[in-house]
Amino acid sequence: MFGTMQSGASAYAKVGMETGVIAANPHKLIVMLFEGAQAALNNALQHMQGGNIAEKGMAISKAIMIIDNGLRASLDKSVGGDIAQNLDSLYEYMSARLLQANLKNDPQIIQEVYSLLLDIKSAWEAISPQAKAVPEPDFAQSEIATPESYDALAPNMPRLMKA
Numbered sequence: 001m002f003g004t005m006q007s008g009a010s011a012y013a014k015v016g017m018e019t020g021v022i023a024a025n026p027h028k029l030i031v032m033l034f035e036g037a038q039a040a041l042n043n044a045l046q047h048m049q050g051g052n053i054a055e056k057g058m059a060i061s062k063a064i065m066i067i068d069n070g071l072r073a074s075l076d077k078s079v080g081g082d083i084a085q086n087l088d089s090l091y092e093y094m095s096a097r098l099l100q101a102n103l104k105n106d107p108q109i110i111q112e113v114y115s116l117l118l119d120i121k122s123a124w125e126a127i128s129p130q131a132k133a134v135p136e137p138d139f140a141q142s143e144i145a146t147p148e149s150y151d152a153l154a155p156n157m158p159r160l161m162k163a
Contacts, residue, residue, distance in 0.1 A: 027128055033070040034121035037063045041114045048107055060102045064095045
C-alpha cells in the first residue's frame with residue numbers, strides 16, 4: 001500500500017538532485033558530474049570490498065557513463081584547444097582503467113581514477129566564476145535609508161537617500 005522508507009528517501013533525493021540540476025549554472029553542472037562519478041566510484045569500492053559483483057559492475061558502469069557521456073561529451077575541442085584534447089585523452093584513459101578495475105577486481109585502479117577526478121575537479125572549482133574575488137562594499141560612500149525614505153508598499157526596499 002505505502003512505499004518503503006528507502007523508496008521514499010530515494011524519491012526525495014532524486015527530486016533534490018533534479019532541482020539542483022535545474023538551478024545550476026553550466027560550471028556547477030560540471031562539478032556535479034565530477035561528484036557523481038566520485039560517488040559511483042565510492043560505491044564501487046564498497047561493493048568490491050563486500051563481494052557484491054553485480055552492484056560493483058553497475059557502479060563502475062555508472063562512473064564510466066558519467067565520464068564518457070557527461071564530462072567527455074561536454075568538451076568543446078574546437079574551442080578548447082590543447083586543454084580539451086588532453087582532457088579528452090585523460091577521460092578516455094580513465095574509462096579504460098575502470099574497465100580494467102572491473103575485470104581485475106582491483107581497488108587500486110578505482111582509487112587511481114578517483115584521484116585523477118579529484119585533481120581535475122579541484123582545478124575546475126578554482127576557475128569557478130564564484131571563486132573570483134567580489135569587491136568589498138565601501139560603506140563610507142554607501143547610501144543610507146532614513147525613516148522618511150520608508151515606503152509602506154515596499155517594506156523590504158526602502159528608497160535610499162544620501163546621508
